[in-house]
Amino acid sequence: MFSVAGFGTLGAVHSSEHDADFTPSFFKPDGAGYTNDWSMAPDSLAALQATAVFTPRLSAVVQVLAQQNYNDTFWPHVEWADVKYQFTPEFGIRAGRTVVPTFLVSEARNVGYTYQWLRPPVEVYGLDPNTSNDGLDASYRLQTGKVLQTLELVFGSRNQEVAHAGQVKAEQRWIVSDTLEYGALTLHVAFQKTTLAVPYLAGLFDAFRAFGTQGNALADEYDPQRKRATILSLGALYDPGRWFVTAEGGRSNLDSVFGRNSGWFASGGYRFTKFTPYLTYGVASTNGLSDAGLGTAGLPPAVAAEAMALNDTLDTLLSTKRVQNTVSAGIRWDFMKNADFKLQVDHTRIDAGSTGALLNIQPGFTLGARYTLIGAAVDFVF
Amino acid sequence: MLGLSMSLSVGAAVVTVVSSKSPVLALSKSQIADIFLGRSYRYPDGAPATPIDQPEASSLREQFYNTVAGETLALVKAHWSKIIFTGRGQPPKIVGSGAELKKLLAANPLAIGYIDSADVDASVRVVDSR
Numbered sequence: 001m002f003s004v005a006g007f008g009t010l011g012a013v014h015s016s017e018h019d020a021d022f023t024p025s026f027f028k029p030d031g032a033g034y035t036n037d038w039s040m041a042p043d044s045l046a047a048l049q050a051t052a053v054f055t056p057r058l059s060a061v062v063q064v065l066a067q068q069n070y071n072d073t074f075w076p077h078v079e080w081a082d083v084k085y086q087f088t089p090e091f092g093i094r095a096g097r098t099v100v101p102t103f104l105v106s107e108a109r110n111v112g113y114t115y116q117w118l119r120p121p122v123e124v125y126g127l128d129p130n131t132s133n134d135g136l137d138a139s140y141r142l143q144t145g146k147v148l149q150t151l152e153l154v155f156g157s158r159n160q161e162v163a164h165a166g167q168v169k170a171e172q173r174w175i176v177s178d179t180l181e182y183g184a185l186t187l188h189v190a191f192q193k194t195t196l197a198v199p200y201l202a203g204l205f206d207a208f209r210a211f212g213t214q215g216n217a218l219a220d221e222y223d224p225q226r227k228r229a230t231i232l233s234l235g236a237l238y239d240p241g242r243w244f245v246t247a248e249g250g251r252s253n254l255d256s257v258f259g260r261n262s263g264w265f266a267s268g269g270y271r272f273t274k275f276t277p278y279l280t281y282g283v284a285s286t287n288g289l290s291d292a293g294l295g296t297a298g299l300p301p302a303v304a305a306e307a308m309a310l311n312d313t314l315d316t317l318l319s320t321k322r323v324q325n326t327v328s329a330g331i332r333w334d335f336m337k338n339a340d341f342k343l344q345v346d347h348t349r350i351d352a353g354s355t356g357a358l359l360n361i362q363p364g365f366t367l368g369a370r371y372t373l374i375g376a377a378v379d380f381v382f
Numbered sequence: 383m384l385g386l387s388m389s390l391s392v393g394a395a396v397v398t399v400v401s402s403k404s405p406v407l408a409l410s411k412s413q414i415a416d417i418f419l420g421r422s423y424r425y426p427d428g429a430p431a432t433p434i435d436q437p438e439a440s441s442l443r444e445q446f447y448n449t450v451a452g453e454t455l456a457l458v459k460a461h462w463s464k465i466i467f468t469g470r471g472q473p474p475k476i477v478g479s480g481a482e483l484k485k486l487l488a489a490n491p492l493a494i495g496y497i498d499s500a501d502v503d504a505s506v507r508v509v510d511s512r
Contacts, residue, residue, distance in 0.1 A: 049467060080469060108467060273454070
């Protein structure tokens, strides 16, 4: 049996902050605000998926997805491509490119039709914008009375181009995840450990190393070269049908200039047949947004100036960690079969010293700014 | 008045059925919902279950998911989209009518479906526990 299905989102978003861009993922190079007053790049995508069921046990899936790439093209890429062998109805192994089950809605993160928000809250979902892994994925379902659990173990790696940062390598990635369903309640917990290499900063930290012991210590602390990265997340959803409440928290430790970041959100909504208004509150926090850097006392003026320039670059990098909170209000309208229309307004307050989740920061940008997003989207599945 | 509206709603009721040859006697709403929403692959006795759906546009389908899961068809579609688009599974097979379903149930004692209560006959067993 061979079947083809697809999904997509056509969205436009406006940001009141004109000295920086808003986009939900650091894989994207620009967005709304500075580059475009209104931008379709942050939320729009389209995908086609082919599923082949060879035998009741053996099947294969290929999903091709087009969205704004790191280099501002919209060329499609292979999002999933795996072969699954289902040993029993409960136990299966997939090999190839599969989903990264970090968060509660990670599995369907790209499929806007499956959730109420215009986009998953950036305070949590921005902690890990990765959606795919190259490797193996074992899944086991366990039913004990009315409690259903899905245990997953994922192993693999993934190399991806990040906008303005070159290639990022996630190697020796291990993820364990458990999703527990009991009636209207869903709980999800996941832990991920990977070795992360972000080579584009090597030049900067080599320059720090030229400053001897002090420079070496700073480079060892901050250089994201093959550093251990972990993400722990815990999410809950209670959805009896007419209404829903959900909350999720996550903590990442990138053990480098990208630091320890955490975020949580709470969201709820009520379904009036075709209209679902909802509210969300999200908070993101981090450790140190700045560092004293290299001491300049006693250095010749030219060398001191170089040290100060390096310190400034380090501080700028540290300030890009996100510390912010967002209040979002929106409505989903199921205006026709297999399609919805969404309208969402987000008001974000960035904390002092941080650029929040924004990018392409311009000279006129004030750290700790506040901004409002207005977004609209149509999601569809077929 | 109340008695009349109650009997009317009972008259148009959707019932969950298996083949009369199936060993399954009764299932709770949540057990039925779990089987139809892909959360459970088996009957309580451990035998694998094959759920069969009615056409997407049918009012019976709307009534069924509303009754067993409290979900609109849009929510059911959203639920399956989550499963389909990660390659985890496929939604239940669809039959065109109650008569077609009964034929399929007669051929497969592991299958389970739903029909209008007016279509119930000796070939099927209603398994909704009261």
